[in-house]
Ligand SMILES: *[C@@H]1O[C@H](CO)[C@@H](O)[C@H](O)[C@H]1NC(C)=O
Ligand SMILES: *[C@@H]1O[C@H](CO)[C@@H](O)[C@H](O)[C@H]1NC(C)=O
Ligand SMILES: *[C@@H]1O[C@H](CO)[C@@H](O)[C@H](O)[C@H]1NC(C)=O
Ligand SMILES: *[C@@H]1O[C@H](CO)[C@@H](O)[C@H](O)[C@H]1NC(C)=O
Ligand SMILES: *[C@@H]1O[C@H](CO)[C@@H](O)[C@H](O)[C@H]1NC(C)=O
Ligand SMILES: *[C@@H]1O[C@H](CO)[C@@H](O)[C@H](O)[C@H]1NC(C)=O
């Protein structure tokens with residue numbers, strides 16, 4: 001009987017427990033019911049889940065392949081760069097020119113895609129801004145971009161001149177500038193393994209050396225023929241033209257005009273078959289100078305010649321773009337006239 005109060009408390013505890021059990025028992029059948037429902041549902045409709053999973057997987061995979069991959073491909077094409085090892089401009093006319101382009105394509109990507117052959121415009125890039133039109137159109141051969149680089153070349157391709165003004169601006173920058181920039185831009189298709197073919201924009205700017213104002217130009221071994229009749233060639237010499245670029249430029253027959261501050265126009269010199277190659281160039285030249293004007297221009301035996309391009313003809317056709325480029329830049333050359341006259345008197 002002494003345990004009665006305890007019993008009483010036990011009683012209330014057990015009541016509480018009973019309630020708990022009861023409430024647990026109330027909930028348990030409901031949960032079990034839901035679980036079995038799910039199980040039953042899964043058992044009956046498992047194929048719906050498989051299809052749903054496959055669809056989601058497919059959508060993600062397709063998104064990666066058709067949305068992600070073109071972006072990655074374009075990004076990698078944008079990261080590639082073309083470095084010129086040699087650029088040759090030959091057989092020029094006002095309509096077309098023969099291009100040889102030896103390049104190295106740098107590919108920083110982990111992929112090695114292939115780009116279809118495509119037509120690219122070559123644009124002049126001045127201080128970062130693109131020319132409104134292309135200079136020339138180049139048919140780029142198929143490119144297999146191996147890692148980390150691959151050779152890319154165009155050999156003696158006759159390319160159309162798209163815009164004479166752009167070509168003139170380009171030739172002028174090439175003659176006057178230490179560096180020039182051009183971009184090859186066009187649309188092509190990219191192939192990578194079994195992945196779908198992707199349309200990409202190729203738009204790659206290359207920076208390379210120009211002629212840097214023909215710095216170092218000189219005329220050596222000059223001989224004057226004092227007895228030559230006025231207006232006939234009375235000067236022969238060697239024109240030395242350094243070319244720090246990788247460019248070979250065939251211009252044809254180049255006529256330079258000479259003047260002095262004192263006398264103004266004093267004559268012309270002609271360099272036949274002028275083709276600049278990389279490195280040092282030496283050309284024989286002949287000139288027709290007004291001897292009176294030369295002598296009148298001397299200061300302490302030195303006449304300072306101001307030289308610039310006047311005429312450039314190839315197979316009889318005037319090439320206005322090279323004429324403008326060579327006229328844009330005046331060369332200053334002090335000539336020791338007394339020394340030249342003395343040298344000219346000596347037998348060869
Ligand atoms: C390009 O920049 C150089 C140097 O900043 C400047 O001398 C030249 O005039 C600029 N050319 C053009 C076309 O803006
Ligand atoms: C090439 O890209 C430059 C910007 O980097 C853009 O100004 C130019 O229009 C593009 N050229 C072509 C032909 O897509
Ligand atoms: C041109 O050549 C002559 C003779 O070789 C030399 O004395 C002169 O310094 C040179 N001038 C320039 C501007 O290089
Ligand atoms: C100089 O000119 C005269 C007259 O034109 C010519 O007879 C002579 O052969 C020329 N001399 C040289 C070295 O070219
Ligand atoms: C210039 O080239 C043409 C054609 O190749 C040739 O007939 C001519 O003799 C050359 N002239 C000179 C001075 O080298
Ligand atoms: C040669 O130059 C002198 C002096 O500058 C000038 O008087 C003469 O007319 C010029 N001769 C020719 C043929 O241009």
Ligand SMILES: *[C@@H]1O[C@H](CO)[C@@H](O)[C@H](O)[C@H]1NC(C)=O
Nearest residue numbers: 309310311312313318323327
């Ligand atoms: C040479 O160029 C000048 C302009 O620089 C031009 O007036 C002349 O007609 C040209 N001569 C030839 C033969 O092309």
Ligand SMILES: *[C@@H]1O[C@H](CO)[C@@H](O)[C@H](O)[C@H]1NC(C)=O
Nearest residue numbers: 252253272273313314315316
């Ligand atoms: C340069 O002029 C010479 C003589 O007139 C000619 O034989 C030669 O074909 C010309 N060269 C070119 C490239 O036009």
